[in-house]
Amino acid sequence: MPASIGVASGTLFPWIGWAIWKARNRLVFDGFAASPEETLSSAIRLAREWSKDSKPETSGQIRNRRVELPTPNGATIVRSDAAWSGDGNVAGLGWIIFDPTRHKEFQRRMEYIASPLMAEGH
Structure with a gap:
């Protein structure tokens, strides 16, 4: 241009x-x-x-920074993600529930998922 x-x-x-x-x-x-x-x-x-x-990053800066947001005491946090394969419309779902005393991990395979967006929505 x-x-x-x-x-x-x-x-x-x-x-x-x-x-x-x-x-x-x-x-x-x-x-x-x-x-x-x-x-x-x-x-x-x-x-x-x-x-x-936008400011360009200097060579010393780390590109993938994980930002931890402060959470109120006693809060329950849920984090989730999905992966999708168009070769059969299959998705893999995973989520973790953090509560004040422990955390629980879950995963599930789902079929007949038409798109990555649909997988993330599930």
């Missing part, structure tokens, strides 16, 4: 996709049809905001 729009080369593509998705949703849910020019302008604006507000 040309530097004249104020966005680094290669960073505009995902924003164009996002702007198209948002424009599609506005059409479907609100009946508002945005022009291609409005959609592209929105993508450029979003890309500029992102590049202005």
